[in-house]
Amino acid sequence: MNTYMKNESNVAMKLHYDISKDDFSRAGEASSKIKNMLRQLAIEANILRRIAIATYEAEINLVIHSLGGTIDVYIKPDCIEIYVEDVGPGIENIELAMTKGFSTATAVAREMGFGAGMGLPNMEKVSDEFIIESTIGVGTQIKMVVTY
Amino acid sequence: MREYWHSVVLEKDYCNGCTHCLDRCPTQAIRIIDGKARIIQDRCIDCGECLRVCPYHAKGALVSSIDTLNNYKYTVALPSISFYGQFSEEYDTNKVYNALLKLGFDEVYDTAHAAEILAVYEKAMVEKEHYNKPLISTYCPVITRLIQIKYPALIDHIIKLEAPMEIAARHVRKRLIQEGYTSDEIGIIYISPCPAKITSIKNPIGIDKSSIDEAVSTEEIYYKVMKIIDKVTDIKPIQCSTGKGIGWARVGGQSYAMEIDDYIAVDGIDEVIKVLESMEIGKLNSLDFFEGYACVNGCVGGPLNVENTFIGKNRVRKLTKKYGMDEPVTIDIELIPENMEWDTPIKPMPIFKLDTDFKRALEKMAKIEEYTQILPGINCGACGAPNCRVLAEDIVSGNAKLEDCVLLKNQPKG
Ligand SMILES: Nc1ncnc2c1ncn2[C@@H]1O[C@H](COP(=O)(O)OP(=O)(O)OP(=O)(O)O)[C@@H](O)[C@H]1O
Ligand SMILES: [Mg+2]
Numbered sequence: 001m002n003t004y005m006k007n008e009s010n011v012a013m014k015l016h017y018d019i020s021k022d023d024f025s026r027a028g029e030a031s032s033k034i035k036n037m038l039r040q041l042a043i044e045a046n047i048l049r050r051i052a053i054a055t056y057e058a059e060i061n062l063v064i065h066s067l068g069g070t071i072d073v074y075i076k077p078d079c080i081e082i083y084v085e086d087v088g089p090g091i092e093n094i095e096l097a098m099t100k101g102f103s104t105a106t107a108v109a110r111e112m113g114f115g116a117g118m119g120l121p122n123m124e125k126v127s128d129e130f131i132i133e134s135t136i137g138v139g140t141q142i143k144m145v146v147t148y
Numbered sequence: 149m150r151e152y153w154h155s156v157v158l159e160k161d162y163c164n165g166c167t168h169c170l171d172r173c174p175t176q177a178i179r180i181i182d183g184k185a186r187i188i189q190d191r192c193i194d195c196g197e198c199l200r201v202c203p204y205h206a207k208g209a210l211v212s213s214i215d216t217l218n219n220y221k222y223t224v225a226l227p228s229i230s231f232y233g234q235f236s237e238e239y240d241t242n243k244v245y246n247a248l249l250k251l252g253f254d255e256v257y258d259t260a261h262a263a264e265i266l267a268v269y270e271k272a273m274v275e276k277e278h279y280n281k282p283l284i285s286t287y288c289p290v291i292t293r294l295i296q297i298k299y300p301a302l303i304d305h306i307i308k309l310e311a312p313m314e315i316a317a318r319h320v321r322k323r324l325i326q327e328g329y330t331s332d333e334i335g336i337i338y339i340s341p342c343p344a345k346i347t348s349i350k351n352p353i354g355i356d357k358s359s360i361d362e363a364v365s366t367e368e369i370y371y372k373v374m375k376i377i378d379k380v381t382d383i384k385p386i387q388c389s390t391g392k393g394i395g396w397a398r399v400g401g402q403s404y405a406m407e408i409d410d411y412i413a414v415d416g417i418d419e420v421i422k423v424l425e426s427m428e429i430g431k432l433n434s435l436d437f438f439e440g441y442a443c444v445n446g447c448v449g450g451p452l453n454v455e456n457t458f459i460g461k462n463r464v465r466k467l468t469k470k471y472g473m474d475e476p477v478t479i480d481i482e483l484i485p486e487n488m489e490w491d492t493p494i495k496p497m498p499i500f501k502l503d504t505d506f507k508r509a510l511e512k513m514a515k516i517e518e519y520t521q522i523l524p525g526i527n528c529g530a531c532g533a534p535n536c537r538v539l540a541e542d543i544v545s546g547n548a549k550l551e552d553c554v555l556l557k558n559q560p561k562g
Contacts, residue, residue, distance in 0.1 A: 012507075012510045012514075013510060013513060013514055013517075032425065035425075035428075036500075037513065039298070039498075039500050039501075040500050040501060040502045040509065040513060040541075041501070041502065041506060041509045041510060041513060042498075042501055042502075042503065042504055042505065042506045042509050043506075045300035045301040045303075045496065046301055048301065049301040049428055049429065049430075052428060052429045053429045053430060056429050075510065077506070077507070122430070
């Protein structure tokens with residue numbers, strides 16, 4: 001199995017975003033910025049849509065489930081790579097977390113329309129390559145690749 | 149890209165270069181250059197936001213005047229559906245329509261009637277076929293254009309149906325030609341609540357040529373009608389729509405007429421943008437239908453209407469009751485695709501692309517990032533661009549200079 005590692009080769013441009021935990025008012029801002037930037041590149045509409053879904057779901061998960069983290073986007077000539085890292089709490093059972101409909105979202109998060117348990121499954125669905133690793137007490141790392 | 153005709157125009161003499169419109173423009177189509185606002189044609193979607201906020205009335209809509217009636221042998225007025233909401237209750241809509249005849253139109257067709265027929269067609273279409281949900285209404289042309297330039301992935305969701313005004317015009321023109329008029333002799337004239345509808349007559353989406361010849365503004369016609377309405381005596385029956393068609397003048401009226409349950413109807417361009425952003429990432433896939441309007445309160449809020457939008461909205465609501473929401477709709481336009489649907493594809497117009505070549509677009513993007521870092525980031529608009537990032541983009545595309553930034557220029561060197 002592939003392991004999570006940033007692939008530094010052939011990077012044309014890097015975007016970096018810090019995401020704070022529980023900052024609901026700004027949730028979605030980073031992915032919206034990413035989308036607007038990629039819109040300006042000559043990227044095809046449906047590819048753009050997939051990247052938008054991947055980054056949005058990742059960002060929301062950082063806000064509602066993690067203790068804070070980062071999203072790095074590597075723009076390459078043939079693909080976009082998205083790296084999501086956080087500083088905890090980590091996911092105990094990744095297989096369970098990846099199951100459609102599984103969610104530990106709080107009542108507050110559910111009230112805001114999150115918590116359908118579809119984020120991770122959708123991230124995997126829209127990615128051509130998807131790697132998730134997590135260590136309890138350390139953090140979660142996700143790599144997603146969308147090829148043009 | 150083909151030359152794009154726009155109804156929204158700038159009257160330079162009135163513009164004093166203030167920045168009111170800059171920030172309001174949802175597609176960042178306005179720049180202030182040499183003290184005057186300028187509209188970048190490719191980017192304008194004719195929403196009319198700038199028209200509305202300009203304190204000096206320096207922006208207008210290119211529109212014909214009623215004198216144009218002299219150019220045709222036989223003229224037909226198509227009052228917009230929101231025309232219903234412009235007149236106080238003492239003036240019956242049918243009387244208003246008769247006043248239009250007195251103004252010189254040879255015929256008036258109740259556009260709302262075309263809307264209620266369209267709703268019947270649309271309902272059957274949505275029920276029968278499999279579509280990408282939610283389907284997006286094309287009734288507000290601003291929203292369709294916004295999707296073309298910014299949300300091309302949603303083009304497949306657009307329900308490719310004509311606007312009621314176009315269905316009415318096609319129908320009337322066909323009849324008049326059968327009666328022996330030549331196409332040149334017929335003048336079908338829309339009474340428009342907004343510049344966007346005028347643009348879609350001159351520059352239609354989804355069809356090659358509009359069946360409507362020209363548009364006049366509700367504003368002009370309203371005052372002319374008010375001058376003569378008390379003198380209108382012989383009254384012919386013209387108004388024929390039930391409440392279902394009239395309701396299209398307000399937000400949600402279309403969905404109501406279609407008897408759709410799972411829909412959202414959203415007004416105001418900023419709110420619509422938020423919804424389209426969510427829709428683009430698949431957050432609204434459980435909905436059946438989406439009705440979006442650039443104007444707050446929908447078409448009654450059109451910038452060329454005269455009545456306060458909330459009063460107009462209330463009147464329309466009352467009129468829908470008066471003319472009945474459950475009355476049977478007379479189907480006197482055949483429910484076939486050639487009467488109801490668009491026949492040319494809707495193309496994306498990706499105006500935000502920096503370059504058609506990915507590599508060059510990337511290079512430009514890198515430069516834009518560099519300039520954005522240098523610029524102060526306070527988005528003051530004094531350079532004439534709506535914000536620092538747009539200035540950076542303009543610098544990279546060769547349309548502005550770093551020195552245009554007032555703050556940077558005044559900074560002590562060193
Ligand atoms: N970064 C993270 N750190 C810790 N736990 C996480 C993280 N991301 C996801 N999880 C766990 O995985 C579960 C499933 O995540 P997923 O994104 O699929 O659903 P959700 O966020 O709960 O709901 P939705 O994404 O549909 O709003 C979460 O409820 C949470 O328990
Ligand atoms: Mg999630």
